[in-house]
Amino acid sequence: MNQEIQLTCVRERFYRRERRSVPLAREFVRQALAELGMGAGERAEEVLLCVSELVTNALVHGVPPGRGFRLQLWVTGDGALRVEVHDSGEGRPRAGAVPAGAEEEAGRGLMLVEALADKWGVGERAPGKIVWCEFEV
Numbered sequence: 001m002n003q004e005i006q007l008t009c010v011r012e013r014f015y016r017r018e019r020r021s022v023p024l025a026r027e028f029v030r031q032a033l034a035e036l037g038m039g040a041g042e043r044a045e046e047v048l049l050c051v052s053e054l055v056t057n058a059l060v061h062g063v064p065p066g067r068g069f070r071l072q073l074w075v076t077g078d079g080a081l082r083v084e085v086h087d088s089g090e091g092r093p094r095a096g097a098v099p100a101g102a103e104e105e106a107g108r109g110l111m112l113v114e115a116l117a118d119k120w121g122v123g124e125r126a127p128g129k130i131v132w133c134e135f136e137v
Contacts, residue, residue: 006077010036014070015055017063025055025071029083032073038081038137046116047081050133053109054085062089062128080118081135088128 011032015021029051033039038047051071058069067088074082093110113120117133124130 007074007082009072009074011073012070014068016068017059017065019059021059021069022052022055026051028071029073033081036075036081043135043137047083047135050113050117051083053113054083054131054133057093057109057131058085058087058089061091061093062087062131064089076134079137081137082132083134084130084132086125086128086130088125090128092122092129093131
């Protein structure tokens with residue numbers, strides 16, 4: 001039996017394709033977590049790290065020039081926090097897609113998301129995609 005997951009969007013913000021969007025998105029999520037009573041502890045830090053990775057990936061790989069991306073926070077029916085980054089770029093990201101050497105600074109973002117989040121995935125959007133991750137809090 002396939003059950004639909006109940007989701008409630010609790011926060012949403014649009015960002016332009018610029019480097020300062022990463023710290024702005026982190027601060028937006030930090031504030032939202034505090035307001036939702038989820039702002040303390042290891043899980044909050046894991047959420048913030050994953051937000052940084054997903055937003056950075058959107059900026060580097062998913063947002064064409066002149067466009068932006070949308071960051072949404074959802075609470076699932078069972079109380080988990082879901083982070084979604086909507087962009088209009090092509091392609092479907094996957095963990096380990098870019099092999100990172102020991103000296104490389106890039107290529108580990110989705111591997112971190114996969115390791116820290118309880119679930120993650122990529123959804124359809126026209127145009128583009130939605131990259132998401134969930135945390136049981």
